[in-house]
Amino acid sequence: MDSLTQIVLGAAIGEVVLGKKVGNKAMLYGAIAGTIPDLDTFASHFVSTVDALAIHRGFTHSIFFAVLFAPIMGWLISRFEKAANFKDWSWLFFWGFLTHPLLDAHTTWGTQLFWPLDLRLAYKNIFVIDPLYTLPFLICVLAAMRLPKKSARRKNLNKWGLILSTTYLGITLLLKFYTYQHFKRALNDQGISYTAIETKPTAFNSLLWTANVDTDSHYLIGHYSIFDTQPIHFSKYLKNHLLLDTLRQEPQVRKLIKITEGWYNIEQKEDYIVLNDLRFGLLSLSPQAKDFVFSYTIKKNKDGSVSIEEREKNMRDGKKLIQELITRIQGN
Structure with a gap:
């Protein structure tokens, strides 16, 4: 806390x-x-x-x-x-x-x-x-x-x-159990096969919850407010784990993957890759959102070493997220 x-x-x-x-x-x-x-x-x-x-x-x-x-x-x-x-x-x-x-x-x-x-x-x-x-x-x-x-x-x-x-x-804890049942029911109703699901409250409240869902090739992220009346929408995020290639063998990369408990995806940039830790959610509630709260750049240096740095967050993203939360908590 x-x-x-x-x-x-x-x-x-x-x-x-x-x-x-x-x-x-x-x-x-x-x-x-x-x-x-x-x-x-x-x-x-x-x-x-x-x-x-x-x-x-x-x-x-x-x-x-x-x-x-x-x-x-x-x-x-x-x-x-x-x-x-x-x-x-x-x-x-x-x-x-x-x-x-x-x-x-x-x-x-x-x-x-x-x-x-x-x-x-x-x-x-x-x-x-x-x-x-x-x-x-x-x-x-x-x-x-x-x-x-x-x-x-x-x-x-x-x-x-x-x-x-x-x-x-x-x-x-009771709200977690209640919302977890809603997420499971939504996945079953939509015919979505999955291997794991974890739920947690969104920022600053316990009324709006988010679920990370693990499938074979991608993750799904959905939100549910206890005031919702419409079905839960799940957004898809490709895992892209193969993009790590040989970097996966680097001790610091292995340690970072372990820290995420396996809940991560990879984005390819021009001369580096980005590892997103899915456990802490996104900086927006938009279904098209792609910026995660915790992301790390992984770059192979010219001398063969690997550098890992946390990506800086923009304060404007935080203010926007709070505004979205206030609206979304009220239900879909």
Whole structure:
């Protein structure tokens, strides 16, 4: 999830663990704990594009990280924050570190919660930024901050923030199941044979969902709003995997393919190719859309090496997508 959401969750967890003893400092250190796992994004400044992708939501989003670093942070904070002891601070950081990846596991990217095992949990039932999850939660936490640390109302407000946000997560899981059935029914009604299907919510909401469908030679992408009255339309995207040719043997290319979990297609350009990661959708809801949120240029250099770079996104595309979402959510 986005940084603000993780800060709010961390603050709420800090309040549960130590709020009655240290007041708003519990929220402060809980927010810090909720932020620390995402420091893995700084890896992009020191490693290749592909390696940075592989590192993200890996070690720092694992149970192993929480167990290893919570006592370290607990010892460090206990050296100058005497209102609670080493064990208390360690417990706060442990739960702050752990709830961060537990929440991220609900997004499309997922987390390697059981690192070093090569297993990524991704339930894909909430977009990385969802105001309906974050805003009520934030309001409850901010209201709780203004009350005395031993106030029963403070405890209840914080509890309601956790209840509302967790309930919303549960609702998105039900919506995922509901919309998944509609996508499957549409594929069957249209006589489409497929080998795999995955669904996820579109940006900033849980009312409009998208499905990626794998067939023998191409992928299909369709959208469904819970307010739709017309059949689902699926757009076709050729796989073109053969265009990779010998590049497929390059270690960084193999790693990038693994990161996409096989959901990718290839476009041939003049002197390079483009690999599109289909998992995160398109920058437009138009049936003719071809620009994906995450695309990577793969180029063979004159010295025989291969360079891979993420393609930059245009802010105007983001604004256009939001406008399209508002319209499309209302139904077809």
